[in-house]
Amino acid sequence: MATSTAPSALSFPPATFAKISPAPYLLAHLSPTSSSASPTRPSGRSPQECRSPSVNTGSLTHANGSAVVRLGDSAVVCGVRAEVLRTSDIPHPYRGPDDSRREIEELGLLVPNIELSTGCSPGFLPGNAPGTLAQSLTQRLLSLLHLSKLVDVEDLKVKYQPPETEDDIPDAPPELQTKAYWVLYIDLLVISLDGNPFDAAWGAVLAALSDTKLPKAWWDADREAVLCSDQLSDAKALTLGNIPASLTFAVFTTAAPQKRPEDAKNWVLADPDGFEEELCNESITIVATETSILRIEKRGGGVVGREGMRELVAHTQSRLGNWKQALNQQQR
Template sequence: MATSTLPSALSFSPATFAKLSPAPYLLAHLDPTSSSASPTRPSGRSPQQCRSPSVNTGSLTHANGSAVVRLGDSAVVCGVRAEVLRSSDVPTPYRGPEDSRREIEELGLLVPNIELSTGCSPGFLPGNAPGTLAQSLTQRLLSLLHLSKLVDVEDLKVKYQPPETEDDLPDAPPQLQTKAYWVLYIDLLVISLDGNPFDAAWGAVLAALSDTKLPKAWWDADREAVLCSDQLSEAKSLSLGSIPASLTFAVFTTAAPQKKLEDAKNWVLADPDNFEEELCNESITIVATEKSILRIEKRGGGFVGREAMRELVAHTQSRLGEWKQVLSSEHR
């Protein structure tokens, strides 16, 4: 007598499960049924584990400085172009106190721009006009460049000492005149996007500025023009200030309208990828140096309190050491 076999149970691959039910799929990883298992994200990282940055500098030969930075599957190319701006061409010359940040900001000497319409992800097809995300990222990068005082305005000045005249006092110190400035155009191209574009873009800016060299420039009084040396040995690197690290966190929660808030579970995910970002309504970006907090940006939600915020700040400052190690290894 033939025996009948039961049909096999319907099963899905993890990739199919993630597409059909993304939120339950992430929850199954963060809240495993086994008490001995620890929360693990689909990528294999723990909730507080970041993707290791990878940096390659000097990738663009036509730029004054360049870098390619990867965070997991997110990759950003950054090139720095330096162009001369004559002081006589400035509509409103800076006449305020000696303040590097204010002078750079008022004269517009740092000009970042980020391009996402490269096919870096399905949501950013080539040829489209810059969207709100690209404009927001550009403005955030510009604001942070000014706030961090990363670039010293003295590195961007082309000075000239006029010859002595009979009217000059014999013991008077020489009066240097600023005849021109270097304007740094910081162009970023996102070639692959898998979440957390700001941290990847800021890392690319740091790496490219660390790689930037400005040619020796001087004012020629006879020609009334700025001349530059083509000798690479005479080029000068930027004297960057304290390097700040940026770290973004996303909050995944089981909170729902029909569930009590105190019954909800929450997980703070460091350096979220694209899959995790789409499932999180709350995000925090912290920018900090070893000694101070430069900026905290918070969007949506209210599950991260003061005590949790202190832990995130400490985590950001520990991330700074990793970025410094990667950047220094590129310039040895």
């Protein structure tokens, strides 16, 4: 007599499970059934673990500075191109106080622009009009460049010392004149997007500016023009200020509309990838140096309070060491 066998249990590979039920899939990793198991994410990282940045500078031969930065599967190319702007061509020359940030901002000497390339993620298809994400990222980068005072305006000035004349006061030579400025066009291209585009873009800006060298330039009074040396040995690197780190967090919660908020469980995920971003309704981006907080951006939700924010700030400041290490390895 033939014996019947029990049907095998229906099972799916992890990738299929993640597409069919993404929220339960993430929850199964963050809240394992075994009490001895630690919360992990589908990528294998712990909730507070960030992806290690990978930096490669000098990637573009026709730019004054360039870099390729990777955060996991997110990759951004950044190129810095310098152009001369004569003060005589500025409609409203800067006449304010001696403030590097205000002078750069009012004259528009830093011009970032970011593009999300076709195919960088499933959401960017050929033929689609530019979305709001690229515009938002560009504006955030521009605001942070001004706020951080990363670039010193003195590095961007082309000065001229007029010769002394008989009409000059003795022992008082003519003052230095600013005849032109360098305008830095900072172009970024996201070639692969797997979450957290702002941190990757800001890291690419830092790496490209640290690689930027400006030609030796001077004002020729006879020609009334700015001349530049074609010798690479005469080029001068930018003197960057205190480098800030940016770190984005996303909050995953199990709260349902019919449940009480106090019954919900929440996890704060550092440096979220694309899969995690789609499942989180609250995000926080913190930009900080070793000694100060430059910016806190919070969107959606209300899980992270004041105490939680202090922990995230400390985590962001500790993240600064990873970026500095990656940048220093390229400068050796």
